[in-house]
Amino acid sequence: MGIGATAGVAAVGGIALSAQASSDSSSGSAGAAGSLAFDPDGFSKLTTTVTDTAGTEHNVTYHFWKAITYVANPVDETYQSLIVSAPVEIDGTAVDPTDAPILLANSIGGYMPSSVADATEVGGGGSAMGGGAAPSGAAPSSSTSAAPNANANSNTNATGGATASNQLLALAAGYVVIEPGARGRTLKNSDGEYYGTAPAAIVDLKAAVRYIKANKGLIPGDVDKIVSAGTSAGGALSSLLGASGDSPIYEKYLKELGAADASDAIFAVGAWCPITDLEHADGAYEWNWGANDLSTGKQVDQTVSKQLKAQFAEYQAGLKLRGLDGFGPLNARNYDDYLVEQYLQPSATTYLAALSDADRATYLAANTFITWSAGKATFGWDDFLTHVGARKKDTPAFDAFDLSAGENNEFGAGTTENRHFTAFGAKNDTTGLSSRRVAADIPEKLNLMNPMYHLVEKVNDRRSKHWWIRLGTSDSDTSHVISANLAARLDNLGDDVNHLYYWDQGHGANTDPGDFITWIADVTSFGKEKGADKKGKRN
Template structure:
């Protein structure tokens, strides 16, 4: 197949348009990359030296002015920044900057790996994983940089806004959908400059983990959506003209996402629907929950079936994916992964014996032993898999999140800013409850969120004065864009750990099903990875082997 670059296709398309439709982006001239403006980085790849060109740039023509002093990057209890710690920025543009690494020999057809961070949907500074003198290998299951460079791909890393950052004027510029807008602006920057550096902006592969996985899936689902143009115009993104029209696109070729934290407006319901029986039985790693927590769990669980059923999803075999079939679908995915590892020679302990599990975290590796009270393997195949036992097993590897799991600030006895709430609300508000339960149960007077302060329940608030809150939720949710006129990535690689309790398995299966149903999507490669907790980039050989395959078909 003859490969034609997006730059060539775009030039041909624009040449055929009326002159009035060809107004360039308001900041395009300032955002043009000088191909000679690079530094040289030398790394070691598979024991041999490799020279890279590094281009560093601000990808927004009108970047947000940031305060020099920012909250610390280190996480405190509950996943929020440690409140007492601050950091001083060396570069106040770091949240809207990118670094492009071009390996020797990269061609104009090479894929571009767009690596995003944003763990917990927090802001992410530009902190490249590619560093001078770094050592990388191509055959590791945890070294995506080595795999990408060995394949000749261009590796792009970005900083982006997110919750937890402060602007120079004291406001909070990382509210939703800032991270999505910034990723789209970076993509547009690559498109604008596709003609001056190796690599193809027609083959952008966005990848991330956790909040970064969620961000990646939103970008992959919402390509070219006009809903983001006002936000892109505000920061001076490439290709956005003064009249608000666009001459560039921001869709991507593929997404590789791990443990995506997404569908936040329904994630609490999905979590309790899956785990409510475990909580009520008091069999989690941290014991019995409070009466308030138990009541909230039951209320949230009751709301999920109607939402799930309203999506009209189907499984890969065409059967409906509903509240009545979701747990059996989860069982099937777990069994499929068990069969995979059995075929690879993994030994599964007998019923009643212990699984020896290695948990990897910021503090290193921890070994735990958890009884197998859910899985029976006979003659090298799954003979019995009990879903309730499996869910209990998951909760013994890591304690369940508090109730609610995501929108927990200022309700249900929870104190402090501890959920994803800081992602939502106005730039001058610390947080906002973003679900009907969280909003209606808000118990902190004077915080500007909830019925207690507004006199309106969630439905009334978001239908009127608080419509912007509903829009924030929609613009960070891939489910709101799949199946619409937005251009979805044709190729999806989605992974979630088999013992990852950070979000409901139902959220991940629903996302995969929604992607499969989108007319733009050609393939969805989804799995629950063996004995893996909340993590990413643990199956690099499989992921980048899959990517090589889909690239070869184009």
């Protein structure tokens, strides 16, 4: 259906999404004051062309607000600011974004700093890493950051071949797009002190949400329908933002920054390949990839690998998770079967079913470990591991014995660049540290950075209840268990979880961005109740 004269739709990837008629009125009341008051008239009027996932072009006119500092007492305005893009005309028809969902798209990769200070258009956010990272939804680099943080996770978001980023697709669908910057682990002041390490990034994102909510009625969009999106470390932070809504453990940090007096709970989460649950990530990684050699052909230290696998088994048993779709209790003994049945075989089936007969035959001939029968792909875990091939990271993958991982830097403090954050890493340190124990503040920092800490019965009912989680099957930046555990925990709590893996895709893949845009419309009911005309008729 095309866009009507009063209230209509914008089609993105063949998907009809509501775009309401233009109006001068706004609802709600502003809760921010002084430096934290949003200026509704401080925009520039821009136009862009968005090609959706079906190849259709959409002409979008939107209001764009340049970098706005979202805290009263910023540590570094270069990173603690956000940009706002709100559509006002789509394919020649005026639209009103007042009640539209808000896509909060971060471009954080590797827990590095991300800035929108110089952004001049939608999708202008980027990481400080490597001279600037792609916007949320744009193709990343697959390399890791340079030494001394050689194991860092250095990508942001990816499209997997799509023609537009999540931000652009959202804008063309009538959504408001807000892109926050955030401090990251490499930032250092003139005294040599690191001021962007944990928990700076999540505190900044929470402050951005509080700014948005405090400006209800001034800032465009429905502040009660914020959907966070991010990839890799950005996906981890997006998950954490959704899991920890209004948690009091962040309050002292937010007060120091002069964050707005408002809620930081969000409505929904989009997380691609989240690098999270860091204190248990080494064990999960070895359980998953311990049998795979590095790209050099070298096998990792099997003694260390086996010790970490044992740690994973103990941790997994303690979680007491049940698999999706009635699988039953998840443990180290059956998790391979669970991943194969719940995610990997369905992923391969979807991929193969979409191929032409000739292309499918060619793929199957090259990958004989897959049995294709009655339109379904079947195979075993060991063959899948062989198919993926080399693992990306040495062992330990996250708390490196030589403190070389980006995550060691994420838990740095003061003038100390890198620190251990697990007892196992500290005990086996190879850098000559005088103490083989983690620092006293590390347990608190881990709680502040891990969504799993918050996802416990009756602890935080202010969490997001709608979750979109994605991972590439060939992604060995982390363990497949990490996102599967997150999904299982959420499902066990009764949340709405949309989780799948992309076949043969690596870290940062996003091969169904049009579906994500549709999902946002579905979970927020955008274009349904809010698309009704004055007589109560729905479009």
